Amino acid sequence: MFQKFKNHVYLALIFFILSLAQQYGFYAFKGFPIVWLTLGKYFGVFFFFFIFTFTPGPILRFLILSFLLILNCFQMGHLSYFGTQVLPTEIYLFFAEYKEIFGTVGTEVTHILIPLLFTSIPMGIGFFFIQKFRNLFTFKLIPVLVAAYFIYNPVRTYMTGNTWGRQPSTRELAGMNLYLSLSYCLGKIVPSKLESKKYSIQENESLKLKLEKLGNSEWDNIIVVLGESLTPNHMNLFGYARPTTPYLTSLKLNPNFFYTTALSSGVSTDISVAFFLNLGYGEAGGLKAAKGEHCLLKLAKEVGFSTHFLSTQSSEQLRYIAPYLCTAYLDDYRSLETISPATVDDKAAIDRDVLPKLNELLTSNNKKFIMLHQRGSHSPWALRYRPIADIFHSPETDKRINDYDNSVVEFDLFWRELSELLATKKTKNLVIYLSDHGEALGEGKRFGHGFLLPTSFEIPLIIQSHNKELPKRTKDLPMYLPQYNLGLYLAQQLGWNTNQSPHTIMKDYVIYGNDIDGFAGKAAISFGPGATYRFKALP
Structure with a gap:
């Protein structure tokens, strides 16, 4: 027996x-x-x-x-x-x-x-x-x-x-x-x-995208900093009263610095990242994420860049992001466990810990497409900053807002250290920052994200170049730039010609809730004259 x-x-x-x-x-x-x-x-x-x-x-x-x-x-x-x-x-x-x-x-x-x-x-x-x-x-x-x-x-x-x-x-x-x-x-x-009674994926403009390889990119390195839960509403750079971003604000007059408010393609990380990486949105976003035909890492690899994804999030936190990284074209994948093995609590990971690893990468001469993925301003906000960034603790202000604002100060310090690192290099480097989604900090008595509201889908976009002027017409990118258009801009900087312009906003742009198939609702965006837009929540 x-x-x-x-x-x-x-x-x-x-x-x-x-x-x-x-x-x-x-x-x-x-x-x-x-x-x-x-x-x-x-x-x-x-x-x-x-x-x-x-x-x-x-x-x-x-x-x-x-x-x-x-x-x-x-x-x-x-x-x-x-x-x-x-x-x-x-x-x-x-x-x-x-x-x-x-x-x-x-x-x-x-x-x-x-x-x-x-x-x-x-x-x-x-x-x-x-x-x-x-x-x-x-x-x-x-x-x-x-x-x-x-x-x-x-x-x-x-x-x-x-x-x-x-x-x-x-x-x-x-x-x-x-x-x-x-x-x-x-x-x-x-x-x-x-x-x-719908039996096929609804046609949208992202399915009509065609790419043509132009040759070598003019950049030695392209670095995409993918942030977490950062809203422009709490950044001094965008007009917030508190000095949360003194360094970034000091760059306003720098001719090689550009910033604006953009619109994410989703109000949760796994949706927005999947859509951004694969140049999709709306009902076609999931299909494009699954096929990976226009995956930015793939596009970078095919024009001679080595590809790197360095994250200060743990493997557990990356479980719904990693599947969309088109790993067949990814040379270097590192999560928090490799970046900072001494970190005990992954919710308290320090984003600047990725910078020494970045410095090591930049010592080689080959072209590199590098994604630096942050823990950023994700809750719990009290764990998202070091003592050096503990500036705001007014008893008259909700502690959650004090903590969040301190996490924004931490991001400002990160950007300063990143810029100082790149200032020591002779290579031509383009740095692009975007957050995955925004964050509500008491507006409408809401905190967090996941709502089909501007606080969840309005995100900061920052573009800065080092040892080379910003690409032509970068500063012509419109306010409330859809994340999809930023993907087009990035594809062009990698060395691809696109049949759609980053400056022309798609008329059918849709922002998804926290479901990749749209079952958690969506917000249809209609753009008006000037820097305006309206949104309509759909079931």
Whole structure:
């Protein structure tokens, strides 16, 4: 009896190891960054395999134990071709546009054969051990329970509106992400499409974007600082009464310094970052994020830049951002654990800790496209600044506002140190800052973000050049510049010609709530004469 139990443990362990080897081996082969899961997550996966070993019959047992391997095979194919994991919307589109997809797949054999190789070998090994470990306990209801579990998640999503699976996470195995995407597609997207009678992605201007490679960029390095939860309403640079940004304000008359208020494409980090990185917005944003065809990291790589993503957020905090970094074109991925391993509390990470790593990168002569991803002014605000930035503590002011304003001072100090670092270099460097979204600080008695209101989607945009003049017409960029237009501007600086101008605002610009498929509402933007716009919240 004890030997039978050991056989279950051995068989579960074998398929657990094979599943990890399949995914991590493929990632290593393709050069994708490997993000390790927590021990609890690994134990949970092992436990599922252990339960599966009680399946009656060797063939059925093999198929159920191989389920994760099979799912991961499809995920690897998508990663190989697009560099991203499968989104729920794509599963819907697979059935809506299967003829076009199969036509494309037929010409991209490499992206099929490599995943098949990484799947057939572990499945062959697994089948061998299925035959070897036949002395097992069996429970006839296991297949029923497995089927019930796989049906339960989409049904729960449909009945309760649960959002688990609406986008891939680095805290799940790739095969599990595909199952979760399928669950969300079946439980949310398909019913919504049937109810609204919409069977295709709505056309928008971002789908009409065409890019033409011009050649080498005139910049040696392009640095994008991607901030968190920073609102222009609390920056002295933009007219705020408190001196939260003394250094930035001192740059106003610098001819190589530009700033304006921009409009994010979403009111949550994972949406706005995915759309910005992939030059999309609105209903087409998720599709473009999934395909990665216009991913900025891909565009940079294809014109000779090395690509780097350095973040002061932890792997856990990056779990819904990392899947959109088109990792097939990313040379260097570092999270807080690598940038500042001594940091104990990831909510108290110091953004300036990334600057020594940046300095190391800038010692080499090759062209670099670098994204510095911050923790910024994300709550809890009391943890977002060092003692040197602890300036505002008026008892007459809400402590939350004092803390937030101090976090803005911390950002100003970061920018000063970044500028001083770049002043020591002889290379031509372009620096662009934008926040992922804004933040409400008491307006309408609201604090935080996620609301389809200007406090959540108005963001600061800063552009500064070093050892070279700002690009022509930079200072002609309009106020309330859509994030999409900034993406066009950045693509041009990388060395691409775009058939759409950064200065021409898209008439169908839409800002999404905290759901990549638009189920959390959206705000339609209409631009008026001069520096004005109106927005209308849509369900």
